[in-house]
Amino acid sequence: MRFSSPLTKIIFIFILAVVAGIISLPKNFKLLGRQFVRPDLNLQMGKISIVRNFDLILGLDLAGGSHLVFEADFSNIPEERRANAVSGVRDVIERRVNLFGVGEPSVQTASFEGKQRIIVELPGIKDPKDAIELIGKTAQLLFAEVEGEGENQKLVPTELTGADLSSADVTFDQTGGKPVVAIKFTDEGGKKFTSLTQKNVGKPLPILLDGQLVSAPTVQEVITGGSAVISGDFTLEEAKNLAIQLNAGALPVPVKLVEERTVGASLGAESVTKSVRAGLVGLVMVLAFMVLAYRGLGLVASVGLIIFGVLTLALYKILPVTLTLPGIAGFLLSVGMAVDSNILIFERFKEEKGKRPIADALEVSFGRAWDSIRDANIATLLTAFVLANPFDWQFLHTSGPVRGFALTLALGIGISLFTGIVVSRNLLRVFVKEKKQ
Amino acid sequence: MNWMKYRLIYFAVSVSVIGAGIIGLISWGLNFGVDFKGGASLEYKFEKSISTEKVQSKIEDKGVEITSIQDISGGAYLIKLRSISQEERQDIKSVLEETSGGAVEELRFENVGPSIGPELIKKTFYALAIAAGGILIWVSLQFKSLKFGVSAILATLHDILVLLGGFAILGHFFGAEIDFLFVTAALTILSFSVHDTIVVYDRIRESQKRLGGSLYDLANKAITQTMVRSLNNSFTIIFMLVALVLLGGVSIKWFAIALLIGTVSGTYSSPFVAVPLLVTWDEIQKKLKKS
Numbered sequence: 001m002r003f004s005s006p007l008t009k010i011i012f013i014f015i016l017a018v019v020a021g022i023i024s025l026p027k028n029f030k031l032l033g034r035q036f037v038r039p040d041l042n043l044q045m046g047k048i049s050i051v052r053n054f055d056l057i058l059g060l061d062l063a064g065g066s067h068l069v070f071e072a073d074f075s076n077i078p079e080e081r082r083a084n085a086v087s088g089v090r091d092v093i094e095r096r097v098n099l100f101g102v103g104e105p106s107v108q109t110a111s112f113e114g115k116q117r118i119i120v121e122l123p124g125i126k127d128p129k130d131a132i133e134l135i136g137k138t139a140q141l142l143f144a145e146v147e148g149e150g151e152n153q154k155l156v157p158t159e160l161t162g163a164d165l166s167s168a169d170v171t172f173d174q175t176g177g178k179p180v181v182a183i184k185f186t187d188e189g190g191k192k193f194t195s196l197t198q199k200n201v202g203k204p205l206p207i208l209l210d211g212q213l214v215s216a217p218t219v220q221e222v223i224t225g226g227s228a229v230i231s232g233d234f235t236l237e238e239a240k241n242l243a244i245q246l247n248a249g250a251l252p253v254p255v256k257l258v259e260e261r262t263v264g265a266s267l268g269a270e271s272v273t274k275s276v277r278a279g280l281v282g283l284v285m286v287l288a289f290m291v292l293a294y295r296g297l298g299l300v301a302s303v304g305l306i307i308f309g310v311l312t313l314a315l316y317k318i319l320p321v322t323l324t325l326p327g328i329a330g331f332l333l334s335v336g337m338a339v340d341s342n343i344l345i346f347e348r349f350k351e352e353k354g355k356r357p358i359a360d361a362l363e364v365s366f367g368r369a370w371d372s373i374r375d376a377n378i379a380t381l382l383t384a385f386v387l388a389n390p391f392d393w394q395f396l397h398t399s400g401p402v403r404g405f406a407l408t409l410a411l412g413i414g415i416s417l418f419t420g421i422v423v424s425r426n427l428l429r430v431f432v433k434e435k436k437q
Numbered sequence: 438m439n440w441m442k443y444r445l446i447y448f449a450v451s452v453s454v455i456g457a458g459i460i461g462l463i464s465w466g467l468n469f470g471v472d473f474k475g476g477a478s479l480e481y482k483f484e485k486s487i488s489t490e491k492v493q494s495k496i497e498d499k500g501v502e503i504t505s506i507q508d509i510s511g512g513a514y515l516i517k518l519r520s521i522s523q524e525e526r527q528d529i530k531s532v533l534e535e536t537s538g539g540a541v542e543e544l545r546f547e548n549v550g551p552s553i554g555p556e557l558i559k560k561t562f563y564a565l566a567i568a569a570g571g572i573l574i575w576v577s578l579q580f581k582s583l584k585f586g587v588s589a590i591l592a593t594l595h596d597i598l599v600l601l602g603g604f605a606i607l608g609h610f611f612g613a614e615i616d617f618l619f620v621t622a623a624l625t626i627l628s629f630s631v632h633d634t635i636v637v638y639d640r641i642r643e644s645q646k647r648l649g650g651s652l653y654d655l656a657n658k659a660i661t662q663t664m665v666r667s668l669n670n671s672f673t674i675i676f677m678l679v680a681l682v683l684l685g686g687v688s689i690k691w692f693a694i695a696l697l698i699g700t701v702s703g704t705y706s707s708p709f710v711a712v713p714l715l716v717t718w719d720e721i722q723k724k725l726k727k728s
Contacts, residue, residue: 061688069553071550071552112556112560113556115552115556127543129523129526129527132523133523257548257550258549258550258552258553259548259549259550259553260546260547260548260549261545261546261547261548262543262545262546262547263544263545264542264543264544264545266482266542266544267480267544267545267688270686271686271688271689274684274685274686275681275685275686275689277684278680278681278683278684278685279677279680279681281680281684282676282677282678282679282680282681283677285676285677285680286673286676286677289669289672289673289676290673293669325688325689326618326621326689326692328689329681329685329689329692329693329696332677332678332680332681333625333674333677333678333696335677336670336673336674336676336677336678337632337674339670339673340632340670340673343666343669343670343673344636344666344670347662347663347665347666347669351662368643371639371643372635372636372639372640375575375579375635375638375639376631376632376633376635376636376639377632378575379572379575379576379628379631379632379635380628380629380631380632382568382571382572382575382628383568383572383624383625383627383628384628386564386567386568386571386624387564387621387624395559395560395563396560396563396564396567397557397560397561397564397620402617402620402621405621405625406621409625
């Protein structure tokens with residue numbers, strides 16, 4: 001079997017490592033005073049086009065951003081309509097967040113022992129105050145009528161609500177230049193509005209938002225065009241938020257913020273630099289230790305470890321894996337574990353060397369060590385599985401950082417099996433044979 | 438080497454380390470972070486320098502009591518408070534900007550409501566139970582005996598206890614907190630510890646098939662054969678973790694320390710807790726059969 005000789009395999013591994021090496025390079029880097037740019041994947045073959053940019057995706061704790069958890073109060077909603085209400089809340093919040101305009105927001109729901117949560121992640125946001133206000137408001141718009149005279153005046157809600165709107169926009173008041181919100185009604189809403197103004201000519205028509213009076217314009221004449229203007233005492237920000245809320249629709253139930261984690265971009269960048277430095281120092285120590293402890297074999301393991309590093313990084317970029325701070329720790333830990341399969345084999349090799357010819361001893365060591373490598377790593381994968389919670393079991397953690405850690409740990413184990421068994425083994429086969437000649 | 442002869446010494450070492458930890462747990466308890474007990478944790482970077490006392494008094498003037506305040510490098514403070522509202526947050530930032538006379542950058546802001554903590558504890562318990570149960574079944578099946586599985590799980594329990602006790606002591610003297618990352622570390626240690634134990638077990642299983650003999654002798658042989666591997670493997674992981682502790686920055690320091698304690702304990706517990714337990718169990722079983 002010429003084709004699958006160790007040498008051919010090594011050439012294949014080498015090519016794989018070079019491709020992975022290129023993918024794992026940063027976008028722009030300097031080497032020997034020259035500036036390089038890493039190419040991205042851009043394949044055009046007839047109708048099929050594959051375009052991928054190989055940038056590491058960083059989690060909120062590294063890139064900066066806000067993680068917000070809202071709790072929704074469904075106590076007033078009957079049991080059978082709850083599931084609908086939950087997805088309603090999610091959709092409304094998602095629309096609001098998308099209109100707010102941050103890059104790649106994520107909105108998820110989670111429930112635990114009857115509590116419904118909505119988890120909103122906003123990458124790159126500096127001050128989440130506006131976002132929290134935008135998301136957290138129920139934004140129930142209501143038109144009311146005034147009944148009674150003088151002291152006995154009271155507000156009576158009408159049938160016209162935020163649900164009758166087709167769109168809302170920020171414009172500016174023509175006289176004062178103040179920001180106002182221009183609203184358009186749906187066909188039916190327009191009819192309701194017309195009859196409402198008809199009934200109330202010369203009287204105020206209060207507009208309420210979440211039970212609070214926003215403005216109470218006096219109706220001068222019947223309005224038939226199906227549009228109106230809400231002119232509260234808004235700042236530009238408030239007007240923008242209100243327009244977004246009206247466009248996205250009102251929340252079916254109130255929500256409140258129960259958890260917030262915001263990380264500034266500068267702190268995230270610092271964490272990245274520090275952990276990369278720690279990783280490099282640790283890696284050099286591990287490599288030095290392996291060479292000191294196992295000489296030539298250690299050198300082979302070191303090559304295997306470096307290949308492990310570039311393969312893992314490349315896979316993070318291809319999948320892609322969102323890298324978090326615990327994720328980096330998981331990666332570094334898996335580097336430590338990746339060496340383990342090598343150590344197991346080498347220690348075995350030392351024992352077997354005395355009993356049989358070197359090449360045989362090598363194969364026997366690989367075979368015998370495999371049992372313990374397999375059993376031990378399956379136990380670790382089991383824990384990684386519980387931590388990663390891939391099926392979203394609600395009784396387990398669903399937190400991003402923990403998942404990031406579990407995912408990088410699991411990937412690390414998988415790749416370490418490949419580099420420990422396939423890469424080191426073939427390198428050693430060639431190495432040991434050369435020695436014999 | 439006759440490792441099993443000194444079983445009592447290993448048990449004594451484990452008992453005293455865990456005992457010290459339990460004393461720490463009883464006298465000081467665990468230092469739970471905001472993830473568990475709720476509250477706010479702020480990290481502010483000041484453009485102009487300001488004293489710790491001033492930061493503290495200005496915030497407390499706003500009616501918000503401070504649990505702890507820590508001067509971290511680079512003109513930054515880490516402040517722990519009760520859970521605060523968005524208005525209080527704005528207030529605190531602006532009063533600090535006013536007092537220091539320069540910009541205040543919010544490096545990190547965490548605010549966790551009281552309902553999150555109990556949930557986290559429950560979920561952690563479930564995660565631990567599922568992972569431990571899964572490992573117990575896997576090891577018992579793989580080595581065709583419940584005593585292998587139970588001894589391995591008891592050894593990991595030993596490591597979790599060492600970690601908890603260690604953090605009670607570190608929490609009291611150095612402010613180490615139990616947070617989300619600690620939970621992750623504990624689960625990782627669980628798997629690392631079993632990983633090491635399985636390697637020793639594997640050697641016992643292999644010699645049993647080829648040579649047979651009493652478990653006592655097989656265990657001695659297996660420990661001798663795996664000792665160097667076990668130490669060398671731990672060294673490489675320890676190198677990585679020490680680099681993380683020293684250079685990795687504040688946010689990851691205690692996480693790395695937790696993993697470090699677990700690695701050391703996990704390396705110890707495989708030959709000196711799991712295997713002695715297994716051998717002792719086997720001996721008791723045989724005695725019972727005879728009588």
